[in-house]
Amino acid sequence: MQIDPFEIAITDRELDDLRRRLRATRWAPATPAPAWQQGADPGWLGELAAYWADQFDWREVERRLNQLPQFLADVNGQTVHFVHRRGAGNVPGFKPYPLVITHGWPGSFCEFRALLDELCDPAACGADPADAFDVVTPSLPGFTFSPAPAQAGMSAFQVADLWAALMRGLGYRRFGAQGGDLGAGVSIALAARHPHAVDGVHLNFLPSSYEPAIDAARQPLTPAEHDYLREKNDWAALEGGYAHLHSTKPLTVAAALNDSPLGLAAWIGEKFRAWSDCGGEIERVFTKDELLTNISLYWFTQCIGPAMQMYWENRLQPMRFAAGQRIDTPVGFARFPHEINHPPRSWLERTFNVVQWSEMAQGGHFAALEQPALLAAEIRRFFRPLRANVQ
Template sequence: MEPFTVNIPEAVITDLKNRLQNARWPGEPENSGWNYGTNETYLKKLVHYWINDYDWRMHEQQLNQHPQYITLIDGILIHFQYVRGKGPNPKPLILTHGWPDSYYRFHKIIPLLTEGEQSFDLVIPSLPGFGFSDKTAVSSERVADLWKKLMTEVLGYEKFCAAGGDIGMGVVKALTSKYPEVLEAVHLTDVGYPTGQEDPATMSEAEQEFAQFVQRWWYSEGAYAMVQSTKPQSLAYGLNDSPIGLAGWIISFTNAGAPPEMIETAFGGKDELLTNIMIYWVTQTIGSSARMYKEDAAALWSGAQVHQKSNVPAGVLVFPREAQFPKEWAERFVNVTSFKKMNEGGHFAALELPHIFADELRSFFYSVT
């Protein structure tokens, strides 16, 4: 473990502003709204704010307010925040983000989970290929191997808790399958989606309705996953070269079921949205992060990615702007000991509703371990 500090050269920030100011805008169909993807009128206003009002150095200082480190595991450099709980016997908890977010997803809940009698030692890594970790894309199962070594060998915990959603969900599921002996409990905000390989005869009516919903969603909203699972390199050239292209691609998928007017609220705010985009930009990891989709797709279709259900206690939260899967679908993959449907919130609940999300994590982990 070596201490790490985010310190982006000023030349990178100057170059960014020059690119933003000299952008070539593509134009959009009249009255198209968000039906064709990220709305150009909205994006122009956001870019104006980005150039004139957004303060990277202030947010960089915020990123550095909690201890963070880098460590080499199996030849891959892993960046992670490590914040010790202040309670009498804090529980070790590793939080795993997804795409198109970053370890920044959890910054609002750090003080909420490290204070008080029921606190946690928080470990918040950047996935390989994301943020300040190495630009090496690996499958979710491979990440689980790295996380197990990070928690047990690098940090010295015999057992720990794990939570995640999106890609983080796949990592947590792989942990429960491969390393149940080191896990006290896990927490998920989704559990995966039907792939077409399931036998409908084994699915309940609610599960079949969920599968039909996912199929419709895939055809209307799943373009990003298809591209990143098949041709991520072709996409990477444009997104790595154009900050507006990068922002347009990420923003197209950050509302996660919210109406367009909630695009910023769903991600915690305008500055949070831009800080997350900045992490991709200054580290040049949009290409490697997208490649993880291809790694996971290859593992899935080759049969290498097989998550056997274990007895590790699992809590599941379903937010209303997420795909509404039934409890029996979750029970196919994990040992569900708590299943709750929430009244508000979406994909990035740790940013949108930090107090509610933190309370749910604390309540679950301290009730089962």
């Protein structure tokens, strides 16, 4: 497998074009509605656009991102961009444990920077140096610097095959997987398709397409499961319009968002507010620079369309399990209070071997960015008994 170092290098021409487009925004007429009730608030968008055009320092962001050890690999004909940060320290009898972490939408590899510090150099964060990880954080095909697949069919299951090959190519015979959002689906698929390589899976989200086989006579739904399914359906009706568009008409939405940086910021920024533990004040949790780093990566790589394509593919290959089908790989789950869904443990245990379950005190959908120390502690605790497989 060919692996080459990679650095981000956005041209001055691309930066100038972005600023020109922002300054020439044709603003949608305001509607008589409370802020955020009908989507992205125009007042907040105006402030963000002005900051993006006149104050946001992409060159400094680019410099900091390029401090991450980034690479491009040819994995079975698919180019994959990834960060590969090795664990610090040399503890006798312990090696850093290999872990692949997968992002989702509307995130990207940049949301893991603080989490990498916690996992790769735990001693520097006040944790046990024996808990160090070698962390690989690939960009999903079609996201940021991983080009879109040349052929259709790249669902979470096919991405899992790529990740397994990537980890083998990096010299890891056995490893763990972690993920939220789309990355949770990829991590589950890794355990399902590559059980002899994956020691354990830690999740902070359950894919909405996950369906265990239900034998109502032998194991009827519990009251908590009934409540969860009702809440999930209610959420999809009021908040899931974006996913329905992504999974049914991605090219139509992409035509607009790929041409308008303000539209892209509205589409992504609204989700960071709605899905995070911010109490309705988005910048209580995320700075403008953090938001715009991620949005700019989507803009400069023109990846919004290819990113949405994965919703289409996952709709065609949902995460459904047949009667009697189980995944024996150990699973850990961190349930954050402001996540977009809250499955009960029993719902996962219908398919998965759940060995660790944690009710988190705070945090939402973007756990690695919102609460990196809390998430890292859960990941360390989950994989600690599995480290013997790499010693």
